[in-house]
Amino acid sequence: MLKQADIRAQREQWFIECARELLDEQGYDSMSMNELAESASFTKRTLYQYFxxxxxxxxxxxxxxxxxxxxxxxxxxxxxxxxxxxxxxxxxxxxxxxxxxxxxxxxxxxxxxxxxxxxxxxxxxxxxxxxxxxxxxxxxxxxxxxxxxxxxxxxxxxxxxxxxxxxxxxxxxxxxxxxxxxxxxxxxxxxxxxxxxxxxxxxxxxxxxxxxxx
Incomplete structure (x- = not known):
């Protein structure tokens, strides 16, 4: 069973990978936190727990x-x-x-x-x-x-x-x-x-x- 710290690290890395794709496609100015949360299949509330x-x-x-x-x-x-x-x-x-x-x-x-x-x-x-x-x-x-x-x-x-x-x-x-x-x-x-x-x-x-x- 994964420890909480491991789960957090994996989730943070997932957000980073999703953000990289959006940044590559759209650039910084066009990317939004709403879009990132949706892309990662998490709520914006969860995203803000990490960033x-x-x-x-x-x-x-x-x-x-x-x-x-x-x-x-x-x-x-x-x-x-x-x-x-x-x-x-x-x-x-x-x-x-x-x-x-x-x-x-x-x-x-x-x-x-x-x-x-x-x-x-x-x-x-x-x-x-x-x-x-x-x-x-x-x-x-x-x-x-x-x-x-x-x-x-x-x-x-x-x-x-x-x-x-x-x-x-x-x-x-x-x-x-x-x-x-x-x-x-x-x-x-x-x-x-x-x-x-x-x-x-x-x-x-x-x-x-x-x-x-x-």
Whole structure:
């Protein structure tokens, strides 16, 4: 027999999965708590026992997206030896996640843009925001760990601070991802290129950064 805590966890996860489908289909502004309760086959009263408002639902989905991304990133490291290999594999895995889960990436990007601050103080009652920030810190820490490992073993020759490398690479990736998102339907016909080519060029730029050429 399931314990009450297990039932609650399963029900919360079910609400999150239903919310993800609605968010993917309609976006945040169009989704309502009434619609979510109906989609999950529960009353709105039951839904409010788990989430205070739509923002909490959204952050719960973002936390789930971040967990999925974190798992993909760590899975990419299994066959790597040097820090450089680990870091590049980590980045390729991230780009793969972006291509396979574009709506999840957009939610994560929105969270980073509007809700995340590296030193942000969070109220104890803001459970889902705290969850998002905790996972985000772990992913950031993992990114820095790969860069630092590469600098220690000499496979990353840049003498820049690990955080500088991380931020410069992140800025380049966000820029290319944004261009691909905006021009996705026009790349081949309008620009005679593809997402694969742009991502390949991006990785070339990243190699220049970690080789200390910039």
């Amino acid at each position: 205070k408002n739509k923002r909490e639902v959204y952050l719960a989905v973002v936390a789930s997206d971040l967990l999925a991304l974190e798992a993909v990133l760590h899975a990419s490291l299994s066959a790597c030896e040097t820090g450089r290999e680990r870091y590049l594999s980590w980045l390729v895995a991230f780009l793969g996640y972006v291509r396979e889960q574009p709506r999840a990436y957009e939610r994560i990007f929105g969270f980073e843009e509007h809700d995340f601050h590296i030193d942000r103080a969070v109220d104890e009652g803001d459970v889902f925001l705290s969850r998002c920030i905790e996972i985000h810190h772990r992913i950031t820490g993992g990114t820095l760990e790969q860069i630092e490992a590469g600098q220690r073993d000499g496979s990353i020759s840049s003498e820049r601070l690990p955080c500088e490398i991380m931020l410069a690479v992140w800025a380049a990736m966000v820029g290319v991802i944004r261009v691909v998102s905006i021009r996705r339907d026009q790349l081949e016909m309008g620009y005679s290129t593809t997402t694969d080519v742009l991502f390949e060029m991006l990785m070339g730029m990243i190699n220049s950064v970690i080789d200390g050429e910039v």
